[in-house]
Amino acid sequence: MLRTYQASKSTPDFIKYKQTRAKARALVRLAKKRSWNSYVADINEPVSPSTMWRDIKRLAGKFTFHPISQLKSDATTLSDPQDISELFASHFSAVSADSNYDSHFLNLKSQAEAHHISFNSEDTSLSYNPPISPFELRSTIHNNLRNAFPGVDNIHVSMLKHLHSNSFDNLVSLFNVILLQGSYPPPGNWLLFPYPETL
DSSP: OHHHHHHHOOHHHHHHHHHHHHHHHHHHHHHHHHHHHHHHHHHTSOOOHHHHHHHHHHHTTOOOOOOOOOEEETTEEEOSHHHHHHHHHHHHHHHTSGGGSOHHHHHHHHHHHHSOOOTTOOOTTSTTOSOOOHHHHHHIIIIISTTOOOOTTOOOHHHHHTOOHHHHHHHHHHHHHHHHHOOOOOTTOOOOOOOOOOO
16 A cells, blocks of 8 residues: 555545554554463463563564574475575575666666775775764664674673763774774774663
8 A cells, every 4th residue: 555655646545555554553453462461361371481481582572593404495305504505595696696687777787887896995985985973883783783682792782772972982983993994903802891880
């Protein structure tokens, strides 16, 4: 309905879109209510701690990653992770192959790829060379990372979201040094110590 309204910009299509969206939201609220009632009803029954924590994580929006153990390709069943990854790679490669696009797009693509991209250039007028702004980094942390699992550095997203302004400015400077100079800090030389906030 949204695409129909965007194409026509007519009042009747706008009304239909609003009605459809209201019905969808009502269904989502009803599903959430039923899920919550079902979870609360199960608490009274003897359940294992693992099952209860699994349900709590689902309600909190934290899903456990389950790697693909088997994948069927034609008449062959693949179980080796390397074979599965190769199958995915070949599929995505075929989807993005030049044979899927028309001649007009391929012409534009070849013209764009003919221009050399230099990330080492000091010309900040280029769209890909300006320094990272504090707004860009803050938006990335708050809008894109969500509650991502910490990496090998054990720095959680919530720690980045609550950085002191001075620490945040230092982080922006660090990323700009990496971007503009191609200079990475030696591994193991950066430590982050969380301190409780003083009242």
